[in-house]
Amino acid sequence: MYLYHFGIKELPFTLTPNTSYFFGLPSHKEAIQVLLTALRTGEGFIKVTGEVGTGKTLICRKLLNELPQHFVAAYIPNPYLTPSELRRAVASELNVVLTDHADQQEFTQRIQQRLIQIHHENKGVALIIDEAQALPVESIEALRLITNLETESRKLLQVVLFGQPELNDKLALPELRQLKQRVTFSYSLQIMDADQVYQYVKHRMNVAGYRGGDLFDRKCCSLLYKASKGTPRIVNVLCHKALMLAYGEGTQKITPLHIKLSIRDTEAANQTSNILLASSIGILVMMLSFSIAYFAWSGFEI
Structure with a gap:
């Protein structure tokens, strides 16, 4: 052309998010710092919200590129998934093989084994979900149950949610109040x-x-x-x-x-x-x- x-x-x-074009707007740099700080301190749920087109996916990819070496990343870009599909997506990202008819119990056992193995390697696991406002309510609850896996000292799985402001509305639903209480770090992206x-x-x-x-x-x-x-x-x-x-x-x-x-x-x-x-x-x-x-x-x- x-x-x-x-x-x-x-x-x-x-319009394709390309980290080589990352400009480092104050809001974007602050979001990255908040995310890295929260992950290093072992927080369970971290949330970044922003209007359409404000650079959430770019920051998501930037985070994936800059995760400390002692983190294993699991990335889910399209989260419009049923609870079963979400569990399988998480398992796939962590190289966990499930049987064709795996139920919640099998999933929990195998995921826990994998998370404990990673923990023994002195590594953490960050599950990063883009467009998180698309998660069905039932799948968000399934996500909360996954994060119940922990040792006496820290979470075995940390979750970073990127989403539009509608994510805040969804987390405000009474049936999701337990998860909302676990969101310890939040950041809202600003426009230029x-x-x-x-x-x-x-x-x-x-x-x-x-x-x-x-x-x-x-x-x-x-x-x-x-x-x-x-x-x-x-x-x-x-x-x-x-x-x-x-x-x-x-x-x-x-x-x-x-x-x-x-x-x-x-x-x-x-x-x-x-x-x-x-x-x-x-x-x-x-x-x-x-x-x-x-x-x-x-x-x-x-």
């Missing part, structure tokens, strides 16, 4: 302010290999901030579209008009300006068509 045009080696604003949006966009362009001038100036980033309310995912979407527009025009600088057209074309963004010259959807299609035709004529592969 626009890689050659801007002299970058990869797309800088993809206007200056952080500017630094964030600049950082991602630099990581992608951009070495030119200020491609997204502060005026453009102010529009990005107002439209996205500081949500990283929406900033990524808008920047990607703005780069496509500039590339289609053959220009080397992002302008406020590019940002406004990107906002107009993005349902999740807030409309901040009514001064738009044309339908941005049509313009995006037109610019992309020009780009494809140009590359085909030049002999480049898209």
Whole structure:
């Protein structure tokens, strides 16, 4: 697409969480520190919540990369699981083999044996669950029962829950009050302010290999901030579209008009300006068509 045009080696604003692009926003760094501190002190349940697009999965993967060596990690990215499916997923992550018709008793025995084995190796186990708000209530209760496994001095299994604010509502249900009492560390992710949006966009362009001038100036980033309310995912979407527009025009600088057209074309963004010259959807299609035709004529592969 626009890689050659801007002299970058990869797309800088993809929605796939990539730890090489971790910017280290204050909120993100604090969350990592809270998580590592809680795990080192042996806490049972740790919870991180944030609105959609605020970087929970990125922090989750960053945590997996930075876990101390004496931890064994079990990662469950899609937790919409029945209690039985959840138990099997945990067992699989910890290399525990269950029979085809394993019940709660067999699971408990085999998991406990595995956790004790890991404990004797002077290691801990961190079960990390992303999108935890999707866990059914029955599965959350099954999760609590799993964490009952402990020695006289510490938990054999620690659980980190990443979720949207709906997770707080679910844990507030009367039938889950026992688990809620076990959540000893919590952290809520914050969105970016206007200056952080500017630094964030600049950082991602630099990581992608951009070495030119200020491609997204502060005026453009102010529009990005107002439209996205500081949500990283929406900033990524808008920047990607703005780069496509500039590339289609053959220009080397992002302008406020590019940002406004990107906002107009993005349902999740807030409309901040009514001064738009044309339908941005049509313009995006037109610019992309020009780009494809140009590359085909030049002999480049898209």
